[in-house]
Structures are given as C-alpha cells and as structure tokens.
Amino acid sequence: MKPGFLSKNPSVLTFILILAVFTLGVTFLSEAYGSGVISTSMVKTLGKTLCLCLIAIAMDLIWGYTGILSLGHFAFFGLGGYMVGMWLMYARTREIVLSSAGGVLPMTPQELQDAIATQIFGVVGASELPAVWSLAGSLPAQLALVVLVPGILAFVFGWLAFKSRVTGVYLSILTQAMTLALSLYLFQNDSGLRGNNGLSGLQNIPGLDAVGQDALSVWFLWVSALALGLGYLVAAFIVSGKFGSVIRGIRDDEARVRFLGYSVEGYKLFVFTLTAVIAAIAGALYYPQAGIINPAEMAPIASIYLAVWVAIGGRGRLYGAVVGAAFVSLVSTWFTGGRAPDLNLGFYTVKWVDWWSVLLGLSFVLVTLFAPKGLAGLVDLFQGLRPPKRGGTPMGPSDGSLREQEAVE
Amino acid sequence: MRTTLLALTASLCLALPTFAQDSAPQTPVPVETVEAPALTGLAAVLAENADQIAKPSRQTIGPVIAAIGAAGPGAPAFLEAWADKRVGQRADGAFFLIEKTKDGYALTDPATGADAGTAPKSEISELKPNSGVRGLIASALVEFQLNDPDPAKRRAALDSLARDGGAEHIEPLRAAIDNETDPAIRAQKERLEGLLTIRYGISTERRVAAIEGFGSDLGLDLRGAINPLLVTTRKAFKGAPEGNIAEELRPGRHINEEEAYAILVAEGLAPARLTRAALRAALEANVENGAVAGIPVAELDDPARRDAAYTALEQAGKVPAGATDDEVTAAVAAHRYADLYAEPDAAVTTAAREAMKGIEMKVGVMQAADLGLDALSLASIYFLAAIGLAITFGVMGVINMAHGEFITMGAYTGYVVQLYISDYTTSILVALPLAFAVTFLAGVTMERLVIRHLYKRPLETLLATFGISIALQQIFKNIFGTQARPLTAPSWLDGAWVLNDVVSISYIRIAIFVLALVFLGIFLFVMKRTRLGLEVRAVTQNPSMAASMGINPDKINMLTFGLGSGIAGIAGVAIGLFAKVTSELGSDYIVQSFMTVVVGGVGNIWGTLAGATLIGTLQKGIEWLNPSNTLAAQTYMILFIIVFIQFRPRGIIALKGRAAGD
Amino acid sequence: MSQLLEVSGISVTFDGFRAINNLSFSIAEAELRAVIGPNGAGKTTFMDIVTGKTRPNEGRVLWGERSVNLLRMNEAQIARAGIGRKFQRPTVFEDQSVAENLMMALKANRSPWKVLFWRAAALDHARVEALATEVGLGDQLERKSGELSHGQKQWLEIGMLLAQEPRLLLVDEPAAGMTLAEREQTTALLVELAKTRAVVVVEHDMEFVRRLNCKVTVLHEGSVLAEGSLDHVTANPQVIEVYLGR
Numbered sequence A: 001m002k003p004g005f006l007s008k009n010p011s012v013l014t015f016i017l018i019l020a021v022f023t024l025g026v027t028f029l030s031e032a033y034g035s036g037v038i039s040t041s042m043v044k045t046l047g048k049t050l051c052l053c054l055i056a057i058a059m060d061l062i063w064g065y066t067g068i069l070s071l072g073h074f075a076f077f078g079l080g081g082y083m084v085g086m087w088l089m090y091a092r093t094r095e096i097v098l099s100s101a102g103g104v105l106p107m108t109p110q111e112l113q114d115a116i117a118t119q120i121f122g123v124v125g126a127s128e129l130p131a132v133w134s135l136a137g138s139l140p141a142q143l144a145l146v147v148l149v150p151g152i153l154a155f156v157f158g159w160l161a162f163k164s165r166v167t168g169v170y171l172s173i174l175t176q177a178m179t180l181a182l183s184l185y186l187f188q189n190d191s192g193l194r195g196n197n198g199l200s201g202l203q204n205i206p207g208l209d210a211v212g213q214d215a216l217s218v219w220f221l222w223v224s225a226l227a228l229g230l231g232y233l234v235a236a237f238i239v240s241g242k243f244g245s246v247i248r249g250i251r252d253d254e255a256r257v258r259f260l261g262y263s264v265e266g267y268k269l270f271v272f273t274l275t276a277v278i279a280a281i282a283g284a285l286y287y288p289q290a291g292i293i294n295p296a297e298m299a300p301i302a303s304i305y306l307a308v309w310v311a312i313g314g315r316g317r318l319y320g321a322v323v324g325a326a327f328v329s330l331v332s333t334w335f336t337g338g339r340a341p342d343l344n345l346g347f348y349t350v351k352w353v354d355w356w357s358v359l360l361g362l363s364f365v366l367v368t369l370f371a372p373k374g375l376a377g378l379v380d381l382f383q384g385l386r387p388p389k390r391g392g393t394p395m396g397p398s399d400g401s402l403r404e405q406e407a408v409e
Numbered sequence B: 001m002r003t004t005l006l007a008l009t010a011s012l013c014l015a016l017p018t019f020a021q022d023s024a025p026q027t028p029v030p031v032e033t034v035e036a037p038a039l040t041g042l043a044a045v046l047a048e049n050a051d052q053i054a055k056p057s058r059q060t061i062g063p064v065i066a067a068i069g070a071a072g073p074g075a076p077a078f079l080e081a082w083a084d085k086r087v088g089q090r091a092d093g094a095f096f097l098i099e100k101t102k103d104g105y106a107l108t109d110p111a112t113g114a115d116a117g118t119a120p121k122s123e124i125s126e127l128k129p130n131s132g133v134r135g136l137i138a139s140a141l142v143e144f145q146l147n148d149p150d151p152a153k154r155r156a157a158l159d160s161l162a163r164d165g166g167a168e169h170i171e172p173l174r175a176a177i178d179n180e181t182d183p184a185i186r187a188q189k190e191r192l193e194g195l196l197t198i199r200y201g202i203s204t205e206r207r208v209a210a211i212e213g214f215g216s217d218l219g220l221d222l223r224g225a226i227n228p229l230l231v232t233t234r235k236a237f238k239g240a241p242e243g244n245i246a247e248e249l250r251p252g253r254h255i256n257e258e259e260a261y262a263i264l265v266a267e268g269l270a271p272a273r274l275t276r277a278a279l280r281a282a283l284e285a286n287v288e289n290g291a292v293a294g295i296p297v298a299e300l301d302d303p304a305r306r307d308a309a310y311t312a313l314e315q316a317g318k319v320p321a322g323a324t325d326d327e328v329t330a331a332v333a334a335h336r337y338a339d340l341y342a343e344p345d346a347a348v349t350t351a352a353r354e355a356m357k358g359i360e361m362k363v364g365v366m367q368a369a370d371l372g373l374d375a376l377s378l379a380s381i382y383f384l385a386a387i388g389l390a391i392t393f394g395v396m397g398v399i400n401m402a403h404g405e406f407i408t409m410g411a412y413t414g415y416v417v418q419l420y421i422s423d424y425t426t427s428i429l430v431a432l433p434l435a436f437a438v439t440f441l442a443g444v445t446m447e448r449l450v451i452r453h454l455y456k457r458p459l460e461t462l463l464a465t466f467g468i469s470i471a472l473q474q475i476f477k478n479i480f481g482t483q484a485r486p487l488t489a490p491s492w493l494d495g496a497w498v499l500n501d502v503v504s505i506s507y508i509r510i511a512i513f514v515l516a517l518v519f520l521g522i523f524l525f526v527m528k529r530t531r532l533g534l535e536v537r538a539v540t541q542n543p544s545m546a547a548s549m550g551i552n553p554d555k556i557n558m559l560t561f562g563l564g565s566g567i568a569g570i571a572g573v574a575i576g577l578f579a580k581v582t583s584e585l586g587s588d589y590i591v592q593s594f595m596t597v598v599v600g601g602v603g604n605i606w607g608t609l610a611g612a613t614l615i616g617t618l619q620k621g622i623e624w625l626n627p628s629n630t631l632a633a634q635t636y637m638i639l640f641i642i643v644f645i646q647f648r649p650r651g652i653i654a655l656k657g658r659a660a661g662d
Numbered sequence C: 001m002s003q004l005l006e007v008s009g010i011s012v013t014f015d016g017f018r019a020i021n022n023l024s025f026s027i028a029e030a031e032l033r034a035v036i037g038p039n040g041a042g043k044t045t046f047m048d049i050v051t052g053k054t055r056p057n058e059g060r061v062l063w064g065e066r067s068v069n070l071l072r073m074n075e076a077q078i079a080r081a082g083i084g085r086k087f088q089r090p091t092v093f094e095d096q097s098v099a100e101n102l103m104m105a106l107k108a109n110r111s112p113w114k115v116l117f118w119r120a121a122a123l124d125h126a127r128v129e130a131l132a133t134e135v136g137l138g139d140q141l142e143r144k145s146g147e148l149s150h151g152q153k154q155w156l157e158i159g160m161l162l163a164q165e166p167r168l169l170l171v172d173e174p175a176a177g178m179t180l181a182e183r184e185q186t187t188a189l190l191v192e193l194a195k196t197r198a199v200v201v202v203e204h205d206m207e208f209v210r211r212l213n214c215k216v217t218v219l220h221e222g223s224v225l226a227e228g229s230l231d232h233v234t235a236n237p238q239v240i241e242v243y244l245g246r
C-alpha cells in the first residue's frame, strides 16, 4: 500500500543514472583521464553547467513548487562564490607571499597579513585587510560562511517580507531590489571585496599546485555532479511528502493553506532560506571553475535569466529545471562564443553573437505564451499526458498558481 | 612678525600719494630754481627727480612716484607708460613717452600729451624699471583707474583688485568711494574695501567692524577673505601655550597620544618612533651567525622577540635608541599643545569665527534648499519614468519589464529626429510627440500580441515582458551600436538658474520638472474629466461589471497600455537630454521606477508622486550624507525601501477594500 | 452553560462603511446554529473576523475554556486552535489528488520541520480512506480534485474539515449549487456533526434552515436583529420587513 520514495519519484533514478553516465563519459573523454576528446575548458564549462542546474533546482523549488517568483537567487549564488573565493584568494596569495619573501628575517604574522593585504587590495588602493576577511585564512570557516551568510541574509530578508505578507509581483520586485542593493554594495571599493575587480585567480587551488588544471577540472566536475545529485535527491524528498503538498498548496491557494492551520509564512521562509543555501553551494562550486567573480555576476538580470531557464525547462518539476538550465546555458555559450555559423539571409547576415539575445528573448516570450510547460511538455507529450480542460482557469487563486496548460490531467 | 608689519605700513605710507604729501617729511617738493620757462606740474616733478626716474630703485622711488601721482594732468598716462616700459630719456635729460618707429622713436610730451617730434635710436635710452618698481607704479596707478571717468575701466580695476589686491590698495579704494556716482560700482567698491580691510587692515577696530559689517553674507569672496584668518597650525609648548590660541588640545581628549607625539616629532622636540620597517632593517643589519643579539633568526617571526632583540642591540650600542612607549608617554605628558591662529590679532579672529559661524549656518540652510531643489528634480525624473509604469501596473496589474526599453526607444527617437532636423528647438518639439507615437504603437503591439494572453497572470507577464526587454535592448545595440548617441538640448536650456553662490539649478532640470507637472495635469484631466478616464476607472475597479455596461475592456486595456508606453517614450526624450543615450539608458531607471510605483502604492497617481518624492529626496539626502559614494547611497536607499515595504506593504497611498484584491 | 466562542461588541468599517456594527454572538459546545440574513448583512465578514482574516476595529473574540483572545492570533493559529471553516465557493487544492487534500488536512503537527519528515503511517491511510468514504469519494482517492464536480468538491472540502477535527465548524452557504438530494445529505451530515462539536451554518435558504431545526440568529446591517427558533424569528415583524419588505 505504501508507495516508496523512489517509486513515487521515478525521475530520481533516471536522473541519477543519466548524471552518473554523463560524468563518467566526460571523465573518459577528458584530457587528464581519458582520450582528450573533450578539452579542459569544455570540461569546465560542463562542470559549471552542473552548478547552474543545481541553482535551477533551487529556483524551481521556490518558484515552481512554492509559487514565489524570486528574482534574487543569483545573489545567494554569488555570495556563496564570494565566500569560497575569499579563502581561495587569501590562501593562494599567502602561498605566493611566503614563497617570494625576501629578507633575512622570517615574517611576523602581522607582516605576513600586511603583505597579503597589499597584494590583494593593491588594485583598490587599500593595504589593510578588511574585517570581513578575518576568517579568510581558514577553509572550514569560509565553507561554513558559504552556508551561513546567504542563509542568514535570506532568513532576515524573507522574515521581513513574508511576515508583512508581501506577495506576487511586489515580492518579485523586492527580491530584485535586494539583489541590486547587494551588487551595488559590492561594486564599491570600500565594501572590502575589491569592488568591481571582484576576486580572481580562483581556479588555482592552494596546496594543489602539482595538480594541473586538466585534472582539477575533472575533479570539480565530479564534485559538482555529486552536489547536483544530492540536491536533486533532497529536492525530490522535499516535494514528495506532505511538505510538498503544503508548498504546492501555498503556490495555488495560500489563504486556504492558512485556514488548514499551516503557517504559510513559516513554510515560505523555510523554502526561501533552504533554496538560498542550495544556491550558495552551487555558487561556491561554480566560481572556482570560472576562476573569477565580480559584482556584475550578481546583477538583477542574472536572477531573471535563472527564472527564464526554469520556465523554458518547465517549472514545477525538478527535471524540467535541470534540463532548462543545461539546455539554455549551453546553447547560450555556443551562440555567444562565436562558434555558431552566421546565417546569410542574402540581404543581411545574422551574426549570432549579436542576435542570440534577441532569439532568446523572443523564444522565451513564445514559450510563456504557447508552451508554458517548456521542454518538460515534450516528456508529457511522449507519455500521453494532457492538460485538463478548465476553460482557462488556473489551478488556484494565488499569483504563482499553476496555469491550466501547466497542469496534467 | 611685528617688524615686517611695521615695514609694510611704512612702505604703504610711502606708496600713497595723499598720505605722502603731509606725512612723509622727505618728500621732494618741486623747487622752482631753474630760470627760463619755469617748469610746473608733471614736467617740474620729472625734471626734479630725473636721476631717480632714470635709475629707479625699489627702496627709494616711493616718494617720487607719489610726487608724480600728485603732479596733475598727464601723470596717469606717464605712470602707465613708465610701468609699460614706454618712457624714454633723451640725451638732454628730458623724458618722453616713446613709440618705436622704423628708424627711431616718435616722442610725446608727457605733461601736455603734445607731439614732440622724433628722435633717432641713439639719442633715446629706454627706461626699464624692475618688477618691484613696476609694482609700486601699478599700485599708484590704481588710484587713477579707480577714479577713471570710464565706468568700464573702473570695473576692470576693481576686478583686478578683487583678484590680487593688497594692503596698499585700501586707502586709494576708500578715497575712491566718495566721488563714485554709479551706485553699482559704488557698492562693489564698498564691498571690496571691506574685504581688503578684513584681510590687510591695520587697525583692529576697523577690521572687526568690517567683518561684522558683512553679517552672514553668502559670497564666496567673503568666505575667501575670512577663511585665511582662521587657519590654524598645531604647536607644542613646554609651558603654557602662547600666541593667538584657537584651542588648547589635551592629549586623550582632543588628540590621541600618537597625534600629540607626531607634533613633537614634527617640531623636532622628540625622536621619531621606531617603525616596524626600521626595526626590521636594523635587525637584518645585525644578523650574526644566524642570530640577532643571541636570538636565533627563526624565532624572529614573533614581534615580542624582535623587540627583545632590538633592546639587546640598543644596550650593546649597536643601534640608535628608538623611542619606546614609556618615553613617548613621558614626552607627550611633558608638553602642552594648541592650535594657533596664523592671524595674531585675537579680536579679529574672534570676530571672524563668529561671522563664520553665522555664515556656515546660513550656508547650511541654503545647502538644504539646494538639496531640496536637487531632490525635487530627481523626483520629477523618477516620476516621469515611473508614471507610465504606474498606469499599466495600477490599471491592469501588469508589471512591464520592457518599460525601460520604451524609455530608451523614446530617447533614440529623439536622436534620430536630430539627425534630420538640425535646429535643436524644433527637433525637440518634433521629437516629443513622435516619441509618444512610436512607443504608443510599440506598447499597443505588445499588448495585443503578448500581454492580452496573460491577463491575471502577473508573474508570467513580468517574465514575458522581460523576454521582450532583452530582445529590444539587443536590437537597439545592433542598430545604434554600444557607444552613446548625442541628444542635444536647445541652447536656451543650457546654463543654470543661479540664486546665490550656494543655490542653483540647471534649466534642463527645471524643464523636466515642468514636464512632470504637465503630465500630472494631463493625467488628472484625462482620468477625471474624460470619457476614456471614466471607462478606465470602471475597468480598473470591476472589469466584468464594466463589460456588462457596454465598455470594451479589451479596448480600454489596449489604450491604457499604449498611453503608459507613450509616456515612457516622452520621458525617454527628457532623460536623454541630460543622460547618455545608450541601449542601457532605460534599464538604469527601471528599478527606481519599480520602487517608485511600489513605494507609492498602486493605482493612484498621487501615490506615484509621493513615491517619486520620497525616493528622490531619500537618494539626495543619503548622497549628501556621504557625497563621495553614490553607490552606497543607492544601496542604502534600496535597503530603506525594503524596510519601508514591511510597514506599508501596499505603499504610501494604499487602495483599500475589494479593489485592492482582498 | 459554558460558551465555546464568545464574540462581543465587534465592529468593522471598510473605507467608512460599517459592515459589522456592535455585533455580539456566542455559541456553546456541541451546538448547531444557523445564521441567516439578506445579502450584505455581514455574515461572511463575521466569519472572516472569527477566523482571523479580517481584524475588527473594536470588540472582543474569546475562545474555549481558557478564554483565549482570538484577535491576537493569525489565521493559522486560530485554525490550529480548533476552528474550521468552509468557504462559500468550494476551495480545494485542484492540482492535488483527493487523498493528498485529505492528508494535508489531517490533524497532525503543522510545523515545517515536523511536516518535512512526516510520513503517512498505515493508520493515516486508513483514516483518509474512511473520511473519503464518509463524504462519498471513497473511489476517487487518486483523482485530481480539480476534475471533481462542483458538488464533489463541496464534499471534499467538508471531508477536509472533518479531517482537521475542529471543535467549531463555520460553514458558509454549504448548499449553494447543490442538488436537492445533496442538500438533504448535507443537512443530515451537519446535524450529525453538531452532536460532537459546535457548528455555525450561514444560509440563505429558509427550507434548508428549517431542516436543520436549530436556534437561528438573524443578521442585518452588521448586527443581530433577532435570535431564537426559526418560527420565533420568522414571526418577528422586523425580520419580515427585512426579508420581504424591500
């Protein structure tokens, strides 16, 4: 009688299987551990894509399942990156300073710190280590901050917003404002995080100088795949039980959930904070592969793109989010990387570097209008699942409720 | 100090003809000793002092210049020419104003101004007074210029005095006030006299009176005159501080120990502290067998060990003594410190300080007024940018993320119009309605094709319009490139309306303010007085009821959306006049526009106005608190808004009841 | 007789319009009460106040033996305290199955953390099945509730209310849109329910109210016009005027 977790979530097994095959495949085709068909930079791109899939899962949890269109999750992603980046940059600079230290006397801790600070903050004309860097020397501390800083920020922000029952577009705009405030803050030189220079050289892992980038890229691919797999499992666990019922209830009709005795605000806050933490972890894995992080990455537009990925993939199902993020970001890379062949129309040559955004924007509009299920709709088509006929009424009165075309019979 | 002042006073007296005649005993009085045609006036003076004039020296020429100045007609012209090196002495000793010709000089009699023939080169020796002498001549000339019949010359003289007047000019200036007939120039003279007195006057009473005479005048020149009086320097004293003390500084209260010690070091009263770098260098210079003073080098990564090593070296006499903490404390305690005014006269500095307080207070008030104007103009920009958004959001519940691109579209329309119409005034007049038309059409198209299908789905609308926004932005980039395009304001909008030295506002901003007011008026008129407005309000409040009464909500929605977009286009032209017209122009304003709408409250134009005012004021206010950092200002402003929304989730002016969606 | 819910002197204004005007009302444990009144009398608003959706401008709402002040609690807390509500329009979670709807309503700890790790035990499944059978949806457990007919949704919602095991049930126009047979079934159910808990039924339909056979409160313009048995109140000239006069 009791259906098991996996049988209730058939996509989990398939997903884990595909992910494992993919990771192994890339490993055997990589330069470091295989035939070298896939270049190191490609491996990095794939690893980064896995991280984007992870944050897409977070986005799907908050938007697809809970109905909150957050336009701020990339801020948490970026914050996670910054937290890890601080350790990477500090430890790496420390190595460099120690190895290049001249002079007869060994350095005092103060001298060492000053030298590191001068190295890191020379570009913004400062030579003192800001207070926010006081834990940068310790990996465990910074890893804890990866979770704590975005988690606490999300908690405080969410607590304020949900408590006063800000919903719908208001909440979206408010999350966007939060992202903007954060990125503007980081753009300042005296924010203590190198202003618009951001943190760089993150691809060099301290203590692993002997390991080449080709091997490192595969390692990171594995870690990212592991995180993605775990993230998928956790998300599937969350949405499958009664908790999933409650948050989907909130998405479709939050007032009704309240009258059932559930504290809607508490649930929203829980999901918001949890997804912020997932996003931060994704960011912490992403930026060492990207090598550089700066505040522009956290501009509001990035978070909107995140929503676009999930929408194109199909919101409200986990695999939809993953497929959307992977598909759009990879295609995007291909088009904007200049490798897509130009399209000659006779009177005008379409250069994809220039026209990709237009294509993406318009296809996104088309998806929203005509295929709200996104790519996941193809799966439904394949399985013969059709949307219910409800004469256009959505599945509930809340702003984030599923539309008629998004549901299945 | 005192002696130099005396010397100055002396030279002042010498330089002043009026004074000179009765106070300086050694003034050479023209004596009529020569037979033949008795020389009078200038000619006499020149003849009398011929030697001095030919070879002037700064020390002695004063009385001579004074005498020339008092000699009557021709004197100013002569002095001017002398200073300009246009005077020559003929072999016979007579002076002439000279003008180089092809083969010699044309001569003019200095006293009469009559033509005196020519002379070959060899007969004339040009007078070349040195710069010191020329300075004396120039100040003597000032008197003449200040009394020149030509007002333009008088003004020019005043201007040059305002730039670099000195003590020696005070008396001629005073003398020139009484017979001034032009009231404006007279006022200018009086003001300048006051300023010069404040800076260079001799008698304390007059200076204090001059300072007090100005009250809390806002002129930069006044502050320029008073500020130097209040300049202070920090000094250390063995005993009680002496001099014109601005403030005694007690270590621990006004200054910390480090600062106090720095004063001592700067005055050579104490040895400099041992810096970490110096310590390190000293230790490195004394490494012996892998140890410094017996302490192994490996242990010297500990600051305490380094200190110990240095002390050991010090005791061994190998390094100079560095000031230790105890010594520093003792040295600091043994002295007293004070800020001293450079100006020795305490009465003057007190008056100056009082005056400055008054001025600063008034400047503060004026700055607040200026800030208010700035805030108002920023608010009108936000209002313009947000009003279209407010209409579509308020009436249709639609967040249009492409609103920013409509603003950009308006600005680019203005740019394209200027490509064809070169007269800026006409082109702006054409661009405004054209921008409205273009964006109106774009808005209607978007409503028909996209938004209509997403009614009651605000979140999906937000995302779909975002898709349109990125497409449009890229299309702009492809058409117009990434560099800024010029959109030039007509020249009558250049410049600023200057109220005083503190308060001013540029005409463009005034124009935008007016434009915002006009829009407010138009909007209110349309909503309250026209059929369209009635129908729009009906559809907003109850679409199905409106539909059953024969109103076509579809049409109303379309028109409303077109209207909102059209206003964005006009806002684009206005913003383009002062901001860089790029494809990102609109997106720079979009978040602020959202904030304006959200903070103000949806569905109410007064709410939008209130929101714009709040956000504009807030941003300017925060910028004023931290002027160097506009990024921080925006950050704090957004934080404020986030907190604000907590307390008024529906904005300043909230709709109540069922229309609000309860 | 100890009161379960005691509402005294509440008033609400919307933009200057007094929807509830100095209204007092009380109901005892295991009592069935009908509230009638013309459209706009404030019946729904009264329920909104009791369930925490609307805050009154003045007055007191006290609950239970310990006289807890409901005005200090939010909707979820009030629901957890034991007040269940059925809306005028049937509101169920249309994208979820009947079983999921009932499971969500089942009385259990509501805190996010507990809910996250909560897994249905055999007992819970049995309870859900029993409830579904009780409201006539026993064979529809796995269907999405959005596909149910209007009447079935009403029943599902009642089932969810039962699953909550409230001590006080507020039912807003339950018979609206039901067939005659369904109405009779509903009356029977309500009467049955009122044996173990307090039930307040808001209804327009006099026939329906008559079948309930209970004390009736008549609301008019936000305050109580009359109270007593149905025959008593229908004999009241004011009530007649309000219902028939205009």
Ligand SMILES: Nc1ncnc2c1ncn2[C@@H]1O[C@H](COP(=O)(O)OP(=O)(O)O)[C@@H](O)[C@H]1O
Binding pocket: B656, B657, B658, B662, C014, C019, C037, C038, C039, C040, C041, C042, C043, C044, C045, C046
């Ligand atoms: N949120 C609200 N805003 C404005 N008016 C309201 C609101 N809620 C109820 N009202 C008004 O209060 C009165 C009572 O409404 P209601 O309680 O729904 O009546 P009914 O007895 O028919 O259920 C009605 O006139 C209604 O228009």
Ligand SMILES: [Mg+2]
Binding pocket: C043, C044, C045, C088
């Ligand atoms: Mg009602």
